[in-house]
Structures are given as C-alpha cells and as structure tokens.
Amino acid sequence: MRAKAADRATIKDVATRAGVSLMTVSRVLNRTGYASDEARERVEAAATALGYRPNVFARALPGARSFLVATLIDDTASAATAELQRCMIEHCREAGYHLVVDSTPADGDDDALRAIAARLAALRPDGVIVCPPLCDSPEILALLEQLGAPFVRFSPSRMGEGPRVGADEIGAARAITDHILAAGHRRVAFVGATDGLSALRLEGFHSALDARGLAPAAITSTAKGFAAARQCVWTLMETPNRPTALVAATDEIALAALDAARGLGLKVPTDLSMAGFGDSDAASMSFPPLTSIRYSMTAMAAATIGFLINPPKTAYAPLGRTFGFELVSRSTVAPPI
Known part of the structure; x- marks a missing residue:
C-alpha cells in the first residue's frame, strides 16, 4: 500500500492538464522519442504544477513483480x-x-x-x-x-x-512497572533512550507510577550499546538513595544493568530488581534469568x-x-x- 496514493499526481493527470496524449507525456518525461518544443513546455509545466513524481518502482514491464x-x-x-x-x-x-x-x-x-x-x-x-x-x-x-x-x-x-x-508499548511498560511495584518497590528508575520506542515505554512507566501517586527514582538516558548502558547504570547505582529497581527500555540495557550490579557487588534481585523488553534469547539464558516483555514477532x-x-x-x-x-x-x- 502506498502512502498518499490517492493524492499523488499520475501521468494521466499530467496529460489531461497539458492537453496532450499519454504517449507525449511519456516521451517528454523519459526523454525518449520526438515531442515538439510547445508540447514539451506544456508537459513540464503541468508536471511542475501538479507536483508529479515518477514512480521508479513502476518502470518494469506492466504487472511485473520482482518478488x-x-x-x-x-x-x-x-x-x-x-x-x-x-x-x-x-x-x-x-x-x-x-x-x-x-x-x-x-x-x-x-x-x-x-x-x-x-x-x-x-x-x-x-x-x-x-x-x-x-x-x-x-x-x-x-x-x-x-x-x-x-x-x-x-x-x-x-x-x-x-x-x-x-505492539502496545505503553501498555507493556505499564504492566511491567506494575509488576515491579506489586513486589513492593517504591524507588524505581527508568533507563533508556529519549526517543523512539523508549519514549513510549517511558510513558507507560510514568502511567504506572502516577496511578500509585509515586515519582520516579530517576529517569536516565543512555546511548546505544552494552558498554554505554553498563556505565550509565553503574553511575546511577553509585548515587545516594539509589533505586531498588530498574525498568530498562530494552533487554540489552537490562543485561548491562545486571553486569553493572555484579561489578558493584550488588545481588540481583535482592539488592536490585530489574526488567527489560523483547524477551531475547539472552534474557532467558542470563544469570539470573531476566524478567521481560515478550512480543509475538x-x-x-x-x-x-x-x-x-x-x-x-x-x-x-x-x-x-x-x-x-x-x-x-x-x-x-x-x-x-
């Protein structure tokens, strides 16, 4: 399905506006065959006025597919x-x-x-x-x-x-945050990026906390990559009144948090609980196995x-x-x- 397919000008629209045949429009736009200077000017003016853009995906034989x-x-x-x-x-x-x-x-x-x-x-x-x-x-x-x-x-x-x-990313984040809150945590932090799916998951995180009248322990942004996420969590966990639980925007961030906690001598989940998103293969094979959101890929x-x-x-x-x-x-x- 094409975006704005109904609004996009077609070669027929250009021909109608210019008052010439489809063949003439094709010759002018594709720079093939003969067309008078007058016809060329009319076609080019019509194409410009209509904002016509040739569809490079339709230049194969009619009805042909690449599969x-x-x-x-x-x-x-x-x-x-x-x-x-x-x-x-x-x-x-x-x-x-x-x-x-x-x-x-x-x-x-x-x-x-x-x-x-x-x-x-x-x-x-x-x-x-x-x-x-x-x-x-x-x-x-x-x-x-x-x-x-x-x-x-x-x-x-x-x-x-x-x-x-x-997927229902906001609902998923609300559910996993509720799961952590139901375990008794009140100092819960979110670790993720500031845009994309992370932003939707942050919205669900806030929704779950708001429903209980709680404020986030921290909202921490991290760059992509395991090493960056690990350093981000390490810094967070060295702050006074550190969180007792983390909602990580991805499994990769959660696994980095698991590694950071281990490096700080913290035990998971007794000293720090955490959960991620994606239920990757690594989530079930980590030690301890990671709580996560699974999607039907x-x-x-x-x-x-x-x-x-x-x-x-x-x-x-x-x-x-x-x-x-x-x-x-x-x-x-x-x-x-």
Missing part, C-alpha cells in the same frame, strides 16, 4: 531486529518472496539518503519494511514517498503516513508482510495493526530488602 521485499534497518541493529528478520524471512518464503536487508544510519546525511535511494531504485522491490528508528525518520519516509515505494513502518513511535505494525512479521504483498482492497481498510504482549516473569524481580 523481493526490502527491509531497511539502522546500522546498529538490535537482537530484536535480528529476530524480526528471521520471522520475516520465513513468511516471505511461504509467500514465494525473498527478503533483502539493507542498512543506513538513522542520522544519515544527504549522501546516505541518495545512496539508499539508488539501491532501492535498482533493486525495485515489491515493498519496503522500515524498522525502528528509521520508521520515525521524516527524511526516510519522504524518500520512500518520492520513490513511490510501497512501504510498511514496523513499530513506529509516532503516527504518520502509510501502514504500520506494532511471528504474528507481527506476518501482518507486515501481508500489508505489502496482499494490500487492503478498499480505502476503508485499516492502515495499521497493534498487537498485544506477554509479561514473562523470571528471577530478576523480587521484594526489596
């Missing part, structure tokens, strides 16, 4: 992104498609955008899946619209154009692929799906001592 689905990921992809890719590969195979993975930095400059545009134009996939944090990038979304690329945003943190698939991947290869038939079909979650209680949450 390729492209996935755009950030250069620093997470374990959750890797799991998503695995599920999407399986669903693409079942549908007779191949998944192609490409990456670009979320804070890429114009050169990076031009490079990804060139690769997509050459690949000509039947659809593009945009993973976080790229799915919240106005520049990436504008690029896909300009290319005319059918796309689905996976787990965006904000509303926007085009189909989207995600298989169902979410199937819905994402479905939006691309079997788009809704009517304009009234839903443009997004929101999935639930499961709180997986393990050994990193216990009453404070």
Whole structure:
C-alpha cells in the first residue's frame, strides 16, 4: 500500500492538464522519442504544477513483480531486529518472496539518503519494511514517498503516513512497572533512550507510577550499546538513595544493568530488581534469568508482510495493526530488602 496514493499526481493527470496524449507525456518525461518544443513546455509545466513524481518502482514491464521485499534497518541493529528478520524471512518464503536487508544510519546525511535511494531504485522491490528508528525518520519516509515505494513502518513511535505494525508499548511498560511495584518497590528508575520506542515505554512507566501517586527514582538516558548502558547504570547505582529497581527500555540495557550490579557487588534481585523488553534469547539464558516483555514477532512479521504483498482492497481498510504482549516473569524481580 502506498502512502498518499490517492493524492499523488499520475501521468494521466499530467496529460489531461497539458492537453496532450499519454504517449507525449511519456516521451517528454523519459526523454525518449520526438515531442515538439510547445508540447514539451506544456508537459513540464503541468508536471511542475501538479507536483508529479515518477514512480521508479513502476518502470518494469506492466504487472511485473520482482518478488523481493526490502527491509531497511539502522546500522546498529538490535537482537530484536535480528529476530524480526528471521520471522520475516520465513513468511516471505511461504509467500514465494525473498527478503533483502539493507542498512543506513538513522542520522544519515544527504549522501546516505541518495545512496539508499539508488539501491532501492535498482533493486525495485515489491515493498519496503522500515524498522525502528528509521520508521520515525521524516527524511526516510519522504524518500520512500518520492520513490513511490510501497512501504510498511514496523513499530513506529509516532503516527504518520502509510501502514504500520506494532505492539502496545505503553501498555507493556505499564504492566511491567506494575509488576515491579506489586513486589513492593517504591524507588524505581527508568533507563533508556529519549526517543523512539523508549519514549513510549517511558510513558507507560510514568502511567504506572502516577496511578500509585509515586515519582520516579530517576529517569536516565543512555546511548546505544552494552558498554554505554553498563556505565550509565553503574553511575546511577553509585548515587545516594539509589533505586531498588530498574525498568530498562530494552533487554540489552537490562543485561548491562545486571553486569553493572555484579561489578558493584550488588545481588540481583535482592539488592536490585530489574526488567527489560523483547524477551531475547539472552534474557532467558542470563544469570539470573531476566524478567521481560515478550512480543509475538511471528504474528507481527506476518501482518507486515501481508500489508505489502496482499494490500487492503478498499480505502476503508485499516492502515495499521497493534498487537498485544506477554509479561514473562523470571528471577530478576523480587521484594526489596
């Protein structure tokens, strides 16, 4: 399904406005064949007035498909992104498609955008899946619209154009914070980034505390990566009146917190409880095993692929799906001592 498909000017619109045939418009825009100077000027003026953009994904033979689905990921992809890719590969195979993975930095400059545009134009996939944090990038979304690329945003943190698939992140964060509060904790901190899915999870964290009339022990922002998160938690736990529990925005941050606590001589969960998001393989294999939020990646991947290869038939079909979650209680949450 294409973003703003109903509003985008077509070659027929250009022909009607210019008062020429479709063939003449095609000759002028594609710089092929003969067209008079007058016709060329009228076509170019009409295209400019209408804001016409050629769809590079429609330049193959009529009705032809590449049977390729492209996935755009950030250069620093997470374990959750890797799991998503695995599920999407399986669903693409079942549908007779191949998944192609490409990456670009979320804070890429114009050169990076031009490079990804060139690769997509050459690949000509039947659809593009945009993973976080790229799915919240106005520049990436504008690029896909300009290319005319059918796309689905996976787990965006904000509303926007085009189909989207995600989970109830605010509800999940509220549930896992409630789980920690139910164990008796009152000094609970949140550790995560300041944007993207982390921002939604922070909102759910605040919601759970507000319902009990509590204030956060701390809201700490950390850069990406295990080492940065470990240092962030280490610094937090050395402060006076340190928190007794942490809600980490990802499993990776929670596992870094587990390592930091171990380095400080703190026992988990007796000295410090913690929980994460994603229920990665490492979460169940850590010591002690990590309490986490589990998402149905298989169902979410199937819905994402479905939006691309079997788009809704009517304009009234839903443009997004929101999935639930499961709180997986393990050994990193216990009453404070």
